[in-house]
Every structure is written in C-alpha cells, then in structure tokens.
Amino acid sequence: MAQSVQTHTGETDGRPPGLRGVVADFSSDQRAFKNVSWGKAMMWIFLLSDTFIFGCFLLAYMTARMSTPVPWPNPSEVFALTIGGQEIPLILIAIMTFILISSSGTMAMAVNFGYRRDRRTTAALMLLTAVLGASFVGMQAFEWSKLIAEGVRPWENPWGAAQFGSSFFMITGFHGTHVSFGVLFLLIVARKVWRGDFDAERRGFFTSRKGNYEIVEIMGLYWHFVDLVWVFIFAFFYLW
Amino acid sequence: MVDIRSDASEAIPPSEVEDVELYHPKSWWTKYVFSQDAKIIAIQYSMTATAIGMVALVLSWLMRLQLGFPGTFDFIDADHYYQFITMHGMIMVIYLLTALFLGGFGNYLIPLMVGARDMVFPYANMLSYWLYLLAVLVLAAGFFAPGGPTGAGWTLYPPQAILSGTPGGKDWGILLMLFSLILFIIGFTMGGLNYVVTVLQGRARGMTLMRMPLTIWGIFTATVMALLAFPALFVAAVMMLFDRLLGTSFFMPAIVEMGEQLQQGGGSPILFQHLFWFFGHPEVYIVALPAFGIVSDLISTHARKNIFGYRMMVWAIVIIGALSFIVWAHHMYVSGMNPKFGFFFATTTLIIAVPTAIKVYNWVLTLWRGDIHLSLPMLFALAFIVTFVNGGLTGLFLGNVVVDVPLSDTMFVVAHFHMVMGVAPILVIFGAIYHWYPKVTGRMLNEAMGQIHFWVTFLGAYLIFFPMHYLGLLGIPRRYHELGETAFIPESAHTLNAFISVMALTVGAAQILFLFNLVWSLKKGREAGGNPWRATTLEWQTPQTPPAHGNWGKELPIVYRWAYDYSVPGAAEDFIPQNQPGLGGPTREAAS
Numbered sequence: 001m002a003q004s005v006q007t008h009t010g011e012t013d014g015r016p017p018g019l020r021g022v023v024a025d026f027s028s029d030q031r032a033f034k035n036v037s038w039g040k041a042m043m044w045i046f047l048l049s050d051t052f053i054f055g056c057f058l059l060a061y062m063t064a065r066m067s068t069p070v071p072w073p074n075p076s077e078v079f080a081l082t083i084g085g086q087e088i089p090l091i092l093i094a095i096m097t098f099i100l101i102s103s104s105g106t107m108a109m110a111v112n113f114g115y116r117r118d119r120r121t122t123a124a125l126m127l128l129t130a131v132l133g134a135s136f137v138g139m140q141a142f143e144w145s146k147l148i149a150e151g152v153r154p155w156e157n158p159w160g161a162a163q164f165g166s167s168f169f170m171i172t173g174f175h176g177t178h179v180s181f182g183v184l185f186l187l188i189v190a191r192k193v194w195r196g197d198f199d200a201e202r203r204g205f206f207t208s209r210k211g212n213y214e215i216v217e218i219m220g221l222y223w224h225f226v227d228l229v230w231v232f233i234f235a236f237f238y239l240w
Numbered sequence: 241m242v243d244i245r246s247d248a249s250e251a252i253p254p255s256e257v258e259d260v261e262l263y264h265p266k267s268w269w270t271k272y273v274f275s276q277d278a279k280i281i282a283i284q285y286s287m288t289a290t291a292i293g294m295v296a297l298v299l300s301w302l303m304r305l306q307l308g309f310p311g312t313f314d315f316i317d318a319d320h321y322y323q324f325i326t327m328h329g330m331i332m333v334i335y336l337l338t339a340l341f342l343g344g345f346g347n348y349l350i351p352l353m354v355g356a357r358d359m360v361f362p363y364a365n366m367l368s369y370w371l372y373l374l375a376v377l378v379l380a381a382g383f384f385a386p387g388g389p390t391g392a393g394w395t396l397y398p399p400q401a402i403l404s405g406t407p408g409g410k411d412w413g414i415l416l417m418l419f420s421l422i423l424f425i426i427g428f429t430m431g432g433l434n435y436v437v438t439v440l441q442g443r444a445r446g447m448t449l450m451r452m453p454l455t456i457w458g459i460f461t462a463t464v465m466a467l468l469a470f471p472a473l474f475v476a477a478v479m480m481l482f483d484r485l486l487g488t489s490f491f492m493p494a495i496v497e498m499g500e501q502l503q504q505g506g507g508s509p510i511l512f513q514h515l516f517w518f519f520g521h522p523e524v525y526i527v528a529l530p531a532f533g534i535v536s537d538l539i540s541t542h543a544r545k546n547i548f549g550y551r552m553m554v555w556a557i558v559i560i561g562a563l564s565f566i567v568w569a570h571h572m573y574v575s576g577m578n579p580k581f582g583f584f585f586a587t588t589t590l591i592i593a594v595p596t597a598i599k600v601y602n603w604v605l606t607l608w609r610g611d612i613h614l615s616l617p618m619l620f621a622l623a624f625i626v627t628f629v630n631g632g633l634t635g636l637f638l639g640n641v642v643v644d645v646p647l648s649d650t651m652f653v654v655a656h657f658h659m660v661m662g663v664a665p666i667l668v669i670f671g672a673i674y675h676w677y678p679k680v681t682g683r684m685l686n687e688a689m690g691q692i693h694f695w696v697t698f699l700g701a702y703l704i705f706f707p708m709h710y711l712g713l714l715g716i717p718r719r720y721h722e723l724g725e726t727a728f729i730p731e732s733a734h735t736l737n738a739f740i741s742v743m744a745l746t747v748g749a750a751q752i753l754f755l756f757n758l759v760w761s762l763k764k765g766r767e768a769g770g771n772p773w774r775a776t777t778l779e780w781q782t783p784q785t786p787p788a789h790g791n792w793g794k795e796l797p798i799v800y801r802w803a804y805d806y807s808v809p810g811a812a813e814d815f816i817p818q819n820q821p822g823l824g825g826p827t828r829e830a831a832s
Contacts, residue, residue, distance in 0.1 A: 027449035029799070030256050032440040038360040042437045045467065049429060052471035056518075060475060060511060064490055068506040155487040161506060166488035170479070207363040209261055 043218045047225045054229050057174060058236055061167040065240075073159035075238050078147070093238050096139045097230065100179075103132035104227045107220045114216035119193050122216060126190035129223065133183040140176050144169070168237070175233055178226045182219075189219050252446050252798055260357045260442070262790050276362035277789050278347045281369045283680070285343035288369075289336050290755070292376050296331035297748050299324040308741025310722045318721040319407040322391030325719060327382070329394025330417065333523065334424060335376055337665055341530040342428070342466065343372060345672060346435050346459045348680065352779035353456050355444025355797045355819075357790045359434040368434070371427025379420040387411025393719060395520070398491035398512050402484040404498060414484060418477045425470045425477075435463045444778070446799030450554065451818070451829070453777050453803040454547065457554050458533020461561040462526045468565070469522035476515035483507070513575055517568035524661050525564040529557055531668035532599055535621045537803070538671050539603055541775045542618035543610030544814050546804035546828050548602045556595035556602075563592050573641050574648045582641045589639035593632070600629060611807065611814070615773075616690045620671025623698045624664050631660025634709065649719070652712025655705045663701045670697070670754070677758070678772045682785050683765030689757040693750050700747035707736050774815050777803050781817050802829040 016024055026032050033041060065072055076089040083091065110125035147168070151158045157165045192198065192211065201210045265271035275281060303324050306316040316324075347365070351358050359365045382389030391407030392400060392414060404410040408417075439452070439460045452460075479490040487504060491512045494505035540547045547553060569577060569585040603625055612618065634656040638644045647653065670693070677685050712718075715728055723729055723737075771780040783793040797819040805816040810826045 029253060029446050029448045029451075030441075030443050032449065034256070036441065038437055038441050041441050042361065042433050045436055046429070046433055049433075049467040049471060052468050053474060056472050056475035056515060060479060060490065060515065063508055063511045063514075067508045067511070070506055154482060155489070155503065162489050162504075163506060166482060166486075166490060170482060170488075174478075207361075208263055209363075 037214055039214060039218050040221070043221050047221065050225070054174075054232070057171050058232060061163075061171060062236065064163040064167060065161070068161040068163050070161040072161050073157065073164050075240070078152075078159065078164075079143070079238060090238060092139060092143055093234065096136055096143075097234055099132050099139075100136050100227050100230055103129045103136070104224050106132065107223045111217045111220045114193065114213040117199065117213065119196055119199065122213075123190045123194035126186050126193065126216070126219075130183045130186040130190065133179050133186065133223075137176055137179050137183070140172060144172075171233055171237060175226070175229060178229070182223055182226055185219060186223070189215055252800070255445055257442065259796065260360065262357060263362055264789070274366060276358075276366045278351050278359045278362065278365060279680075279787065281365055282344050282347035284369050285339055285347060285372065288373055288376055289339040289344060292331055292380065293336035293340075294751075294755075295380070296328045296336060297751060299328040299331075301745055301748055303328065304741040304744040306721065308738040310724075319388075319391060321721040322393070322719075323389045323407050323413070326391050326394050326396075326417075327379075327389050331379070332662065333394065333527070334421070335379065337527045337661075337669075338428070338466070338523070339372060340669060341527060341665070342435065342459060342463055343369065343431055345455075345530060345534065345676075346463065347431070348676070349455055349779060350435055350438050350459060351442075352679075352782065352787060352791060353453050353777055354439060354442065355447050355778050355792070355799060356438055356442045357792060357796070360437045360442050361434050364430045365434045368427045368429075368431030371423055371430065375420045375423035375427060378416055378423060382408070382413050382416040382420075385412035385416060387413055390414040390417045392417075395513075395516060396480070397516075398480060398483065398509050399493065399495055402480065402492075403495075415481070418481050418484075421477045422474060422481075425474045428466060428470060432463045432467045436460065436467065444797050444799050447778075447818075450551065451799060451802045453533075454536035454550070454553055454557070455530070455533040455777075457557050458529040458531070458536075461557050462529040465522045465529070465561050465564065466526045469519045469526065471519075472515045473519035476512055476519070479515075480512065510572075510575055513572050514569070517571045518565075520571065521568040522561075522564045524657075525560055527661055527665050529561060531624070531665040532557060532560075534672045535624050535668050536599075536603065536606075537777065538617045538621040538668075538675055539606050540804050540806060541675075541773050542615050542621070543607050543612045544806045545606055545610035546806055548605040548608075549598075550802065550804065552598055553602055556598045559595045560592060563588060563595070567592065570639055570644075573644045579641075586639055586641050590636065593636065596632060600625065600632075615674075616685070616687065616694060617671040617675035617773075619694050619698075620667045620674065623694070624667040624671065627659055627667060627701070628664040631656060631664055635660060646715075647712060649717055650712040651708045651716050651718050654718045655708035655712055658708075659701075659705050663705065667698070667701075670694070673758075675773065676779075677761070678768030678785075679779055679782075680786055681762055681765070682768055683761050684768050684772060685761045685765060686757050689753055689760075693754045693757065696750035697747055700743050700750065703743040704740050704747065707740055711736060774813070776805055776815050776817050778818055781819050801827045804828065 025034060036044075079093055080087045080089045081091050082088075106125050106129045110122050110129060113121040113125060147165075152165045152168070154166045154169050156162050192202075193213075193216065195202075198212050198215075203210055263270075263276045265275065265277075270276075272280060275284075302313075302316055303321065305313055306321055347359070350356075379389075385408075387408050388411070389408055390396070390401065390413035392409065396414070396417070400406050400409070401414055402409050406414075408414050439456060443452075479488075482488040483490055483492055483504070489504040489507035491509050492502070492504035492507040493509060495502050536547050536553060567585055567589045569581060570589045573582055573585075634652070638647060638653065638656055674685055674690060677683075711733055714730075714733055716723065716733060723734070768785065770782070770785045773780070778797055778799070779787070781797065782788075782791060798821075799818045800820060800822040801816065801818055803818055805811070805818075805827050807814045808816060808826050808828055816827070
C-alpha cells in the first residue's frame with residue numbers, strides 16, 4: 001500500500017535557514033521529528049512520562065524525610081558492610097552502581113553491533129547486559145534481606161524515622177522492578193536477534209508486525225534511562 | 241482580515257513514512273471484540289464510559305433526593321451518601337470524561353483527522369481499552385464488596401480515607417478504588433502514547449501541524465498533559481496503598497483512631513494533597529482542552545466561517561496546558577500554606593484567564609457575521625460558550641485567596657466546578673456526538689428528540705446550578721448529608737434544595753431520552769451520506785461511511801489546505817475539503 005504518486009515539485013529544499021528552518025521542519029507535514037521512527041518516538045515519550053513517576057517518588061521521599069520529626073538514620077552506617085573485620089560504608093551500593101553503569105556500556109555496544117547486523121555479537125552483548133542487570137537485582141535482593149534481618153520494615157526500623165524503610169523499599173523496589181522488566185525484555189529481544197527474526201522479517205507473536213534491529217536501540221534507550229534514574233536514587237537516597 | 245490567496249497549492253513533500261502495516265482480523269472476535277482498529281476501540285471506550293457514567297448519574301439522583309428531601313429515603317444514610325459522592329465524582333471526572341474525550345473521541349478522530357490509517361501501535365491501543373475496562377470493573381466491584389465503595393470524597397484525602405470512620409476505609413472500598421486508578425493509569429498510558437505519536441509522527445502528506453483541526457490540537461495537548469499529570473496520581477495511589485496495607489506512614493501523622501493511638505506517625509497529609517492536585521488541576525484541562533478544540537470545529541463548520549485567529553487558538557491551547565501545571569495549590573488555600581505560595585498560585589491561576597479569554601473572544605468572533613445554522617451541534621456549542629463563561633467567572637472568585645477562603649467548601653464551589661468542568665464539557669460531548677454520529681453510523685440522530693434533549697439539558701443545568709451559587713453564598717456547606725435545623729439557613733434554602741433536586745431528576749431523565757435516540761437512530765435514523773454537514777476536515781472525505789478498516793482505501797489522502805476553508809469568495813461551494821487540490825482553488829489559510 002505504499003504511496004506511488006509523486007507530487008514532489010522540488011521546492012522542499014526551499015525551507016528557510018536558521019531557527020525559522022527548525023520551526024518549519026518541526027511543524028512540517030507527516031513527522032515532527034524527522035528520521036525518528038514511531039517506536040523510538042513512543043519510547044522517548046514513555047520515558048518522559050516515567051521520569052515524572054520517579055520524580056514524584058523522589059520528591060515525596062524528600063518531603064517525608066524533611067517533615068518527619070524523628071531523626072533520619074545515617075545511610076553510610078546503615079548501608080555499610082563488614083568485610084574482613086573492616087566496616088566499609090556503601091560498598092555494596094558502590095559495586096551495584098558500577099555493575100549497572102557497566103551494563104549500559106555493553107548495551108551501547110549491542111546497539112552498535114545490531115546496526116551492523118552482526119546478530120551473534122549483538123545477542124551475546126544483550127545477554128551480557130541482562131546478566132549484569134540480573135546480578136544488580138540479585139545484589140539488591142541481598143541488600144533487602146540484610147536490612148530485613150536487621151529489623152528494617154516498611155513501617156519501622158531500629159534507627160529512626162519509620163519513613164526511612166518505607167521510602168527505601170518503595171523506591172528501590174520500583175526501580176528494581178524496572179530493571180527486572182528490562183532484563184526480561186532484553187532476554188526476549190536477544191532471543192529474537194539470535195534466531196535472526198529481524199533478518200528473516202519474521203512477524204511478532206502478538207502484534208503480527210515485522211521487527212527490525214532498531215528494537216535493540218529502543219531497548220537501549222529504556223536501559224540507559226533505568227541506569228540514569230539509579231544515579232539520582234544513589235545521590236538522593238544513599239549519599240544525602 | 242486574512243489574506244485570500246488564489247492558489248492553495250504549495251510544494252507537497254514526498255512520502256517520508258512507510259504506510260502503516262495493518263492487522264487484518266481473521267474472525268468475528270478479532271474484528272469486533274479484540275479489535276485493533278482504533279474506530280472499534282473508540283466505540284468500545286465510549287460505550288463503557290457511558291455505561292459507568294449512567295451509574296454516576298443515578299448516584300447523583302440519589303444524592304439529590306437526600307439533599308432535597310432529607311429524611312424521606314431511609315436507605316440513604318450518611319455513609320451511603322459519602323459513598324455516592326465519592327463514586328459520582330471519581331467516575332464522572334476520570335472514568336467518563338477523561339475516557340470519553342481521549343479514549344473515545346481521541347481514538348476515533350485522531351487517525352481520521354490527520355489522515356492516518358490507524359494509530360501507530362494498534363496492539364497497544366487494544367490493550368489500553370481492556371485495561372480501562374478492567375479498571376472500570378474493579379471500580380464497580382466496590383459496590384458489591386463488604387463495606388461498600390470508599391466514601392472518602394473524590395479527592396481521597398488521607399488520613400481519613402484509610403481510617404475506620406470512613407466507609408470503606410478499613411474495608412475493600414479504598415483498596416479497590418486505588419487499584420482501579422492504578423490500572424486506569426497504566427491503560428491510559430498505552431493509549432496516550434499512541435495518540436501522541438500518531439499526531440507527531442503519523443500525519444498525512446501536506447498535513448502540517450498548523451493545518452491540523454483544533455480538535456486534534458486539543459486532544460493532543462490534553463494527552464501530553466495526561467501523560468505528565470497521571471504519574472503524580474499513580475505515585476499518590478501507590479503510597480496510599482502502602483499506608484493502608486503495610487502500615488507505612490507516608491501520609492499519616494500521629495493520630496488517635498476510635499480512642500486508640502495508631503502505630504503510624506510522622507507522615508504528611510499535605511504531601512498527598514500536593515500530589516493529588518498536581519494531577520488534579522491539569523486534569524481539569526485534560527477534560528477542557530479537547531472540549532475547546534471540538535467546539536472550535538463545531539462552531540466553524542456550523543457557522544460556515546473560518547475559525548477566527550487559528551494560530552492564536554493553537555497557542556492558547558498550548559499555553560493553557562503549560563500554565564495548568566503551575567496552579568495546583570489553588571485547591572489548597574485552606575490547607576495551611578505559606579501566604580507567599582498563596583500569592584504565587586493565585587497569580588498563575590488568574591493568568592490562565594488570559595489565554596482562555598482569547599479563546600472565548602475568538603469563538604464569538606467566528607460566529608460574528610457567520611452563516612449560523614442552528615443545528616443540534618451548534619446549539620450545544622453555543623450553550624457551551626455561555627456555560628463556560630459563567631463557570632469561568634466564578635473561577636475568578638475562587639482563584640483569589642481572600643475570596644476563596646469564605647467560599648471554600650460551600651455549595652458555591654460545587655456550582656462552580658459543575659458549571660465549568662461538568663456541564664460545559666458534557667455539552668461539548670453531546671454536540672460532538674450529534675456532529676459525528678452520522679460518520680460513525682451512517683445515519684443522523686433524530687432531530688426532534690435531540691431538540692428536547694438539548695433544551696431540557698441546557699435550561700435544566702442552569703436551573704440546577706444557578707441557585708446553587710446562591711446557596712453557597714449563604715454559607716451552606718458541601719458534602720453534608722443533612723443540613724438539619726441550622727440558624728443561618730433560611731427555610732427558603734430548603735425549598736430551593738428541593739427544587740434543585742426535581743430539576744436534577746428531570747435533566748437526568750432527558751439523558752435517557754438521548755441514549756434512546758442513540759439506539760433508535762441506529763436503524764431508523766435518516767441516511768446521512770458521507771458529508772452531511774458539508775465539512776472540510778478529512779474524516780468527512782473517507783471513501784466509505786462509516787469508514788472501513790484502514791480508513792482510506794488504496795491511497796492515503798494528501799492535504800492541500802487548512803481545515804477552515806468555509807465560504808471562501810470565488811470558490812464553487814461554501815466549503816473546500818482539506819484534500820481538494822489547490823490548483824485553481826482559493827484559500828483563506830494564513831500565509832505561513
């Protein structure tokens with residue numbers, strides 16, 4: 001059903017230069033963002049919406065932290081691990097952060113190899129990203145169980161304001177859920193890449209549409225976003 | 241005046257996007273039930289919204305019966321009354337108005353009006369509807385749950401929303417409400433992303449942003465706002481769920497419940513109010529902007545005149561949308577706030593009156609010296625302008641801190657927001673249904689029934705809500721189950737209350753006539769043809785009516801002009817469709 005009629009009169013290059021050109025391009029027909037596919041546009045707008053969710057969570061946490069009359073527990077002490085008789089503050093969080101940021105690197109490489117249609121390398125890198133993501137969630141589970149063993153509950157904790165536990169479980173839980181879904185979708189897309197769905201133009205099981213390697217990049221957008229959100233959680237929850 | 245150019249044709253750029261790959265249904269189930277066609281999804285959304293809206297209508301009857309004739313109806317006790325208020329408000333604002341404007345009109349009109357075959361991701365669009373249906377069912381389940389639905393008031397303010405004194409507070413009611421809201425938001429996000437991307441990235445050749453009908457501008461801006469405002473409600477709902485289920489204290493201060501000191505404490509109830517109204521105020525405009533857009537198109541089409549100041553109208557929509565994110569705390573003047581914040585929020589609130597007034601002037605100037613056809617859509621559009629101006633003026637009262645404080649929590653507030661975001665958008669919805677029903681079904685709605693419906697609804701709404709302003713100025717509080725013998729309330733106020741209740745029942749009955757008309761005209765209505773209103777926009781130019789799957793037959797339409805070429809001097813007819821090639825055809829489109 002592709003369009004075949006050509007009514008191109010050769011005047012499209014006559015768009016005005018400079019800022020007016022930007023406006024003319026943006027408000028021109030068919031697409032506001034040239035060379036951006038529907039899927040990519042949709043992911044960007046979804047991420048914008050998701051930013052507001054995390055923004056609200058973090059602002060709510062900050063409000064709770066500032067308005068509670070009971071002192072806030074010291075995160076450096078709470079999140080310290082004793083390794084070899086030495087108490088090291090935030091060591092686990094530091095490792096988790098390192099792992100998550102590294103996984104963004106492997107994801108970026110996967111995108112690159114995806115556009116080269118190198119399906120084995122792409123799939124392998126996505127799998128590696130998923131493994132790194134899964135180990136992040138695993139360490140988070142370890143952190144949760146350690147805190148729970150020390151008596152931290154959503155409604156109370158041994159060191160101070162009850163909102164500490166509530167905010168901690170809610171925000172890291174919501175972020176962890178994002179990472180877990182990311183891992184799930186990484187595995188699904190990695191399987192499709194590995195099987196060569198995008199070379200064979202195989203149709204999707206649910207949508208019955210053909211996919212292409214751009215989905216790796218869209219997946220990457222989501223993954224980098226989750227990573228970026230973690231940086232803010234790290235700064236506002238653990239370092240403050 | 242706008243320049244009239246003799247030639248509307250400009251360079252039509254070559255096709256940049258591949259045609260959308262449609263899902264072709266293989267069975268009755270995938271064609272009509274699990275449909276991925278935006279038009280079917282729109283009808284599903286509209287029917288579900290109307291069904292749950294009828295529940296809310298009946299609830300308003302019950303509330304009015306109690307207020308008008310206190311003590312007559314034993315089954316409406318205080319608890320039930322609060323449950324009716326809560327469910328009425330929440331259903332009307334979110335599950336009816338938001339769903340109908342964005343899920344209903346958005347789904348039907350966006351692909352047709354921008355010249356697309358469908359939404360960009362039909363599968364996600366389908367999921368959006370099913371999640372919405374699930375949300376509605378979970379909400380309705382509240383009526384059958386032990387303890388009944390929540391009676392916390394539609395704003396669900398904690399701590400009372402989750403305490404045992406409130407109906408449903410310690411039972412299922414509040415839980416089902418919060419779950420339902422969360423489901424609604426997830427479902428809406430799937431649909432909303434589709435609407436936004438379709439408008440931004442899926443338009444026809446020649447359909448520039450500044451050629452889009454204002455209907456699309458309104459729905460598009462409202463959807464963007466909804467995608468940014470609903471997250472706040474989502475977060476508030478999740479946190480309140482934790483407060484209720486896990487005993488966290490996000491919103492719970494130290495509190496004594498039934499003589500017992502609760503374990504919770506240290507939380508901030510004001511935090512909830514901020515989150516709720518950061519969603520709640522944009523929500524007003526999420527409902528109002530599509531109405532603004534649709535009414536612009538109705539007025540232009542039925543007055544056979546181009547919309548006055550199209551660009552200004554577009555910018556007014558965008559500016560209202562942006563401003564509405566920084567006014568939310570005007571709902572909280574009596575919550576206890578730094579007076580400087582009150583000053584800030586009062587200022588931003590009153591500034592919104594400027595772009596809104598621009599819109600009203602432009603509607604009136606569009607009508608000025610137009611060839612006004614008093615068809616049903618036009619009647620509803622005119623009624624909307626009057627009602628919206630009325631509601632907007634009382635908004636100026638309530639936007640000022642000093643005037644708001646004595647009026648807060650009185651019937652004046654009820655009258656104000658029912659006028660401005662209840663009656664006004666509903667009038668547009670009716671007008672829009674009378675306008676687009678011929679496209680959806682191929683038949684016109686019955687005119688006689690429509691006239692009765694219009695006059696009863698329009699006059700009745702005024703007879704309900706005008707006296708309510710007066711009751712509010714007397715100081716009669718809202719949300720009171722019974723006024724009783726109170727010194728400052730004169731006997732006449734009780735009589736007036738009874739009158740309002742009778743009018744409410746009458747107006748409600750007129751809506752049943754309207755629903756009957758919708759069903760009756762489906763078979764018995766006059767054949768409409770493809771373009772009964774002689775309108776310019778693309779949805780009236782489809783090869784079939786109702787439009788077939790894929791909307792446009794083999795070739796996508798190409799747009800040569802803006803949506804408002806009515807009564808152009810020198811043209812053969814008094815309207816020129818957007819897809820009519822420009823060569824030889826004049827246009828009033830402002831040179832861009």
